[in-house]
Amino acid sequence: MQRRHALTLLGLGAVTMVSGCGGSSSSDTTAATDGSSATDSSSVASDGSTTVTTATTSPTDLVALAQADPDLSILVEAVVAADLVTTLKGSGPFTLLAPNNAAMAALLTELGMTKSQLLADKPLLTTVLTYHVLSGKVERAQIPAGKAISTLQGGIFKVDVVGDSATITDGRNRTAKIVSTDRQASNGVMHGIDRVLLPANQTLLQTAQALPQFSILVEAIMAANLQDALSAPGPLTVFAPTNNAFALLLTELTIDKAALLASGALLTDLLRYHVVPGRALKADVPIDSAITTLEGQTFTVSSELVVTDQLLRGTQISATDVLASNGVIHVVDRVLLHAPMRL
Numbered sequence: 001m002q003r004r005h006a007l008t009l010l011g012l013g014a015v016t017m018v019s020g021c022g023g024s025s026s027s028d029t030t031a032a033t034d035g036s037s038a039t040d041s042s043s044v045a046s047d048g049s050t051t052v053t054t055a056t057t058s059p060t061d062l063v064a065l066a067q068a069d070p071d072l073s074i075l076v077e078a079v080v081a082a083d084l085v086t087t088l089k090g091s092g093p094f095t096l097l098a099p100n101n102a103a104m105a106a107l108l109t110e111l112g113m114t115k116s117q118l119l120a121d122k123p124l125l126t127t128v129l130t131y132h133v134l135s136g137k138v139e140r141a142q143i144p145a146g147k148a149i150s151t152l153q154g155g156i157f158k159v160d161v162v163g164d165s166a167t168i169t170d171g172r173n174r175t176a177k178i179v180s181t182d183r184q185a186s187n188g189v190m191h192g193i194d195r196v197l198l199p200a201n202q203t204l205l206q207t208a209q210a211l212p213q214f215s216i217l218v219e220a221i222m223a224a225n226l227q228d229a230l231s232a233p234g235p236l237t238v239f240a241p242t243n244n245a246f247a248l249l250l251t252e253l254t255i256d257k258a259a260l261l262a263s264g265a266l267l268t269d270l271l272r273y274h275v276v277p278g279r280a281l282k283a284d285v286p287i288d289s290a291i292t293t294l295e296g297q298t299f300t301v302s303s304e305l306v307v308t309d310q311l312l313r314g315t316q317i318s319a320t321d322v323l324a325s326n327g328v329i330h331v332v333d334r335v336l337l338h339a340p341m342r343l
Contacts, residue, residue, distance in 0.1 A: 062088045062096050062185045074104040074115065082125040088133070092187035094152075095134035097168070099196045103176075107196040131155055131170075131199045137188050140166070140181035146283030146321075148328075155199035158281060158321060168193065171200030171323050200325035204238055205230040207324040213331075216246040216257065223261040224268040234326035235279035236294075239307065239317070241335045249335040269295050273309075273338045279327050282320040297338045307332060310339040 063085055066072045075098055079085055088094065099107075108115060118125065131153040143149075145161040157170045159178070166178040176195035183190040205227055208214040217240055221227055230236070241249075250257060260267060272295035282305075285291075290298040299309045305317040319331035 060185060061187050062092075062094060062190060064089075065183060065185045065190055066096075066098060071100045072098055074101050075099055077115075077119060078104070078125055078129060081119040082122055082129050084126070084129055088187075090187065092135075093137040094188035095136065095138040096188065096190045097132045097134075097178075097193050097197065098190050099132070099176075099193050100179075103193065103195050127153055127199065128196065131157075131197055132193075139189055140178075140191070146281060148279060148281055148284075151199075153199055155325070156279075156323070157197060158283075158323070168197060169321065169323065170197040171325065172198045172202075173323055174198060200323055202324055203231045204234070204236060204324045204327050204329065207322060207329060208238075208240060213242045213244075214240055216243045217241060219257075219261060220246075220267060220271055224271050226268065226271055229275075230326075232326065236327040237276040237278060237280045238327065238329045239274045239276070239332050239336065240322075240329045241274070241332050242318075245315075245332060245334050269338065270335070273297060273299075273336055274332075281328055282330070285330075293338075295338055299336060307336060309336040311337045313337060 060068070063076070063079065066076050066079070079088060088096065104115075108118060111118070113121075131151045133152040134149065135152060143159050143161060143166065145159060148156040148158060150156050155171045157168055160167050160169070166181075168176045168178065170176065174195065174197075176193045176197060178191050179194050180192035183192070202210065205218075205221065208218050208221070208230075221230060230238070246257070246260075250260065253260075263270075273293050275294045276291055277294065280286075285301050287303050288300055290300060292298050297310050299307050301307050301317070305320070307315040307317060309315065313334065313336075315332045315334035315336060317330050318333050322329035322331070
């Protein structure tokens with residue numbers, strides 16, 4: 001007896017045809033790793049042949065994807081308590097950075113709170129959780145490494161990528177690892193992280209005040225009455241000289257600290273020469289191009305992160321991307337000088 005083979009395509013599934021007899025039909029459903037499901041169904045033609053088709057449905061939404069993972073149960077509780085279920089079930093698309101249960105437990109210890117206290121603090125929950133959500137679908141390969149990434153909360157963080165490792169630096173300069181990537185949902189994508197991210201809670205001035213190596217810089221800011229400028233929304237980029245850098249400057253100019261702090265407008269111009277409008281993380285600093293400061297004059301930065309000031313003095317950037325709520329700090333090992341510079 002001659003057998004006739006049929007091949008049918010339905011949705012995303014390829015089909016295999018087998019010969020059979022009888023007049024029954026059946027279906028089986030299997031789940032894919034991305035949260036989607038595939039259904040096999042068979043039908044029998046009049047000549048006795050059987051055609052099997054496989055249809056793949058869309059993956060589930062971000063909330064349901066998280067609910068299906070036992071290691072995200074505390075996150076799900078938090079989403080519910082913050083009334084963000086409807087948002088994360090919306091059309092999006094969104095990117096969700098999902099802290100696991102261990103990360104949520106570590107946050108409770110860090111904040112000195114119980115889970116009940118955290119879940120009852122809706123403003124805090126909303127702030128923290130929306131800081132983990134990006135507008136748009138950003139898969140692992142599309143992460144803008146080293147760039148400022150804006151969140152639904154309004155704050156930013158950055159992601160550094162080295163080989164297969166991706167590390168997030170949040171607004172408080174805490175780090176978290178991305179431990180799983182590209183979990184697909186119908187309204188976006190989810191990446192797993194091992195620490196809860198927190199948005200910035202300190203301005204540029206407060207950040208400098210919290211770091212002992214900037215104590216002379218802070219004294220100078222206060223003496224020049226620039227504290228309000230460095231506490232305003234900004235954003236600004238500050239090239240911040242350390243205490244050692246100021247000590248070198250005093251020797252170079254053969255003056256003492258008191259004379260520097262009492263120099264009035266000259267001190268103000270000196271400090272404004274270290275501030276650039278806008279937030280420029282290391283990845284965004286233009287290389288070998290004139291960078292205009294608040295003081296009005298320019299300097300350049302080389303690919304080796306050496307700053308050349310108006311007096312053609314070279315200054316090494318020794319640390320980058322110290323984040324603050326209103327900008328970013330890069331640390332320099334020498335005070336930059338503009339022209340003319342006489343005290």
